[in-house]
Amino acid sequence: MHGLTALELARIQFGFTVSFHILFPAITIGLACFLAFLEARWLYTQDTVYRTLYQFWIKIFALNFGMGVVSGLVMAYEFGTNWSGFSQFAGGVTGPLLTYEVLTAFFLEAGFLGVMLFGWNRVGPGLHFFATVMVALGTMISSTWILASNSWMHTPAGYVIVAGKVVPTDWLEVIFNPSFPYRLTHMVIAALLSTALFVAAASAWQLLHDRAVPAARKMLSMALWMVLIAAPIQAVVGDAHGLNTLEHQPAKIAAMEGHWNTAGKDDKGGFPLIVFGIPDMEREETRYAIEIPRLGSLILTHSLDGQIRGLKDFPREDRPNATVLFFTFRAMVGLGVAMILFGLLGWVLRRNGVLYRSRAFLRLAVLMGPAGLIALLAGWMTTEIGRQPWVVYGLLRTHDAVSAHAAGPVALSLALFVVIYFVCFGVGIRYMLKLASAGPAPDAHPHDEPSYGPGSVVPAAIAAASAPHAMARHGRRES
Secondary structure, three states: OOOOOHHHHHHHHHHHHHHHHHHHHHHHHHHHHHHHHHHHHHHHHOOHHHHHHHHHHHHHHHHHHHHHHHHHHHHHHHHHHOOHHHHHHHHHHHHHHHHHHHHHHHHHHHHHHHHHHHOOOOOOHHHHHHHHHHHHHHHHHHHHHHHHHHHHHHOOOOEEEEOOEEEEOOHHHHHOOOOHHHHHHHHHHHHHHHHHHHHHHHHHHHHHOOOOHHHHHHHHHHHHHHHHHHHHHHHHHHHHHHHHHHHHOHHHHHHHHOOOOOEOOOOOOOOOEEEEEEEEOOOOEEEEEEEEOOHHHHHHHOOOOOOEOOHHHOOHHHOOOHHHHHHHHHHHHHHHHHHHHHHHHHHHHHHOOOOOOOHHHHHHHHHOOOHHHHHHHHHHHHHHHHHOOEEEOOOEEHHHHOOOOOHHHHHHHHHHHHHHHHHHHHHHHHHHHHHHHHOOOOOOOOOOOOOOOOOOOHHHHHHHHOOOHHHHHHHHOOO
16 A cells, blocks of 8 residues: 555545445345245245245345445445545535435335344234335335435536535436436346346256255246346446436546547548457557447447547546546446346256256356346446546546545555455355355245344344444445
């Protein structure tokens, strides 16, 4: 950390903590919806395998939920300690949005989470299903408010600036800002895809080891249907999101594509898609570029002679880091294509009647398990690094948002976070993977309560969920 400024260390610290945290809400959203579907199927068919699967996945949901709460608490404090300039400038918008999230999603989840986790034999099946649906709805409402806040930071609307502070003038414009619908849809589908791939990997692992075979087959089937349907939809949503970004943040698009010179209608044939290269911020060029003529125009503008502005059209101080964005964007897109192909392969094997017997495909499913979360992280990095050098795009620069700290204290806290996160959450993630790989107990009775076992960390995770949960919510947005 020698030589890094307090601003650079604060950015690294927030990036590290939010990268850990964002994984847990994504799985929470997906698993909550999956649990609601499982219980609905149980009530409709009375097939005990669905209730067995519910009781299996609710343990993982509880653990993941608790880790999400705990990891989010840290970022609530970071806004005050490391980013006080941002809070002072934009608190008039972000503060109420996060309050709305607490008053809606938090109270909804808090009111029904206990019934969902411990109410199998204590309330009727209809009420229990209602509680599960309310928790799933709460995760969606939470995502809505958090993404509204984050999207406003990218495409601010409905405000005036008075005495150096943002004052909202139209809350509908603030909430439904130009990028909000695209970001919300993209994030929710990413959460569902990440969860589906996680479920598919767990079930494939169980089938490879001959564990809970009927339940594992059911899990794999449902997960693959989700991947087959959601992955192509995500590609369409991503394309629409890209067009929106081109309109409102053209420098980000230029950096993602590694284009330095404005090209398009004045150049016959439009501009190419750079498949591979190394953008050089100092030399203002993309070295070793491998290009496909006209494809860049077709993808970005839906026209063979469309135009985008090159990075040289923007002042140096307004350019995001093209070297990073070029590769994070391609990692996200590449994994997205892999998900589409994975879903199609599963569909072909299903039609041929060999889906559950193909050990090669089951191994591939295990390997694809983390693909959704990796793509989500790559997409988040593309979005947030691409907003730089702004915290609130066009209004507040990052160096004006950071608190007036020396580099030493920030470096010390960052080092402590790295050690504590890898120890604490490493243990939690390891235990969660152990639960997922074990599969449902073969002798599980459909009317048993979930059994967490002596010494389990799940009760501790659930207890953490009763902590100041509202504060944790602040950490689910990006600085």
